[in-house]
Amino acid sequence: MMPGHGSAFHAFHLSLLRIASLVAPSRRRAEWWREWRAELWHVRRERVPAGGLCWPAEREITAFCLGAFRDSYCLRRQSPRESQPPASFFGSAAYCLFAMAVVLAAGMIVALRLPGVRAVTGTPLYRLNPHLVQIQRAEPDDDAAPTVPYRTFLNWKARRQRSFDEFAFFSIAYHSVSTGGERPTRWTIAHASANLFSLAGIPLQFALTDPPSDLPSVILGCSAFVRNFGANPQIVGSVLQIGEMNARIAAVLPCRAVALPGRVDAWLVEPSSWEAHNAAGYVVAHLSERGRLEMTSPRIAITAAGAGESQTEFWGDSIEDGEPGPWAIYLFTVFLALLSLPAVTSVSMAESSFSSHKPSLSRRLCRWAFLAGKIALLLALTYFISLDLAYSWFPIDSQWPLNIQLFASFLLSLFGMRWVVLDQRRRCPVCLRRVSNPARVGDASRTFLAWNGTELICTAGHTLLHVPGLPTSWFSAQRWLYLDTSWQFLFAASSES
């Protein structure tokens, strides 16, 4: 029986042994633990006097237990096969799919943590209302400058129009914005008429169903939503201080919503109280039936009658959908990569063998299912990794994310598909392991007289792959040799292990 006050030391020594046992190979760990535990019991009985505490004895027992680490390490070195997974696993189909799934999971996790990716992937698919034009004064200097006074917009809106049936207005100003607790930053704020988004057909995200009317509503642009709020939808409903005024966040604009001028951070919906009625802005108009007939080109000339005999010339530019979303870019690049694939590798999956022997139908189906699984995983990880690369560093409203996604998605899908095809050709048709141990056979100078190329073997002993060094008319593509039972003695050791 253990002396009472020695139990703490005993527990300490047992825990030392338990930690050391983790080093021992799992197959022999239980026996190793049993032996050392028994030895510890006897050492303690021999060394520690009954009913007393003996520091030298405890120190000696501790030294005894520390020796267990060396013993367990020695045991592990004696069992090298156990210390690592079987070599055959690394070349197996399961390992290939597992590795791809791990990369895909990592890509998805990173994508979920990036606010930019969350924002662009959460944007609903929509199309702008057709027959929209942006009206601006016909001045040759700057197309993007605001040129239409608010008063003119009110005049147009009040009078019956021949070519247009609805108008919306917005002007751009710069304000200091406080986002609560943080230092104020300078934002580009668009003061917009209330009908702007319904006219354009832009769906608002996370919109408040019944916003309180005590404060004006502000609709966050996608870049500010990502940059300042980490794409957190919980921000909707909170109050922003814009200049001297408070406004409530009522919704978020979809990313890459519309190609309107100005990189706007937030849209302040103010139906009646513009800060300056003479401020110039932009007018968006919807073409009437008659206007559509007159709109024969992307830009039309508009003459507006002013006070008295004066007339003012304007341009009406057709408004197109915004930039393509990430899904459209992804589909385009995958399509492009599939078209380009024959340029970087042969896509033929035809199999030939030295004999008429063929694997069973189920094995052939497995092989095709494996190929399909690899392609599916590759396409998924291409999507997520290209998004991760595109939206990790650059502002969401710049051109960089689009360009990076375009290139990353194309390169990943092109060279990924190339790898998939090449990997499939090196898989044993029977067990789907990668063939290995390449051996050069023959001389290039004797290609037409004898076999010249590389031979690879399936480590499970199913097949031998012959790859010609120089394709000839009689041996142009790789061939499989299905090994019969006479080869089994070579693989006896590996199958036993």
Next chain:
Amino acid sequence: MAPDAKLSHTAAMILQAIHAGYIYGFSIMEMTGLPSGTVYPAMRRLERDDLIRSQWERQSIADADQRPARKYYRLTGAGRTTLEATRKRYPLLERLIPTEEAKSL
């Protein structure tokens, strides 16, 4: 392992200790003065080379003595042959760890 294989002095001492009747790890440590981190790994290697063989004590015996069962080691035939050959290399081995028979002489 071949009978004429050369053992280290440590392995030879352990082999001689087992031959002398010190048949579990702690008693071999006590007899040889070697630390646990040397004795147990050396015994693993000797067992791997089929010079010694281990066997668990019957649980009923251990239960009767109210203690955990121990793992005992004994020499194999190859171990005895190797020990004989090793004694020629280390003549003082028998004097360092005498057997019961040698003690009684």
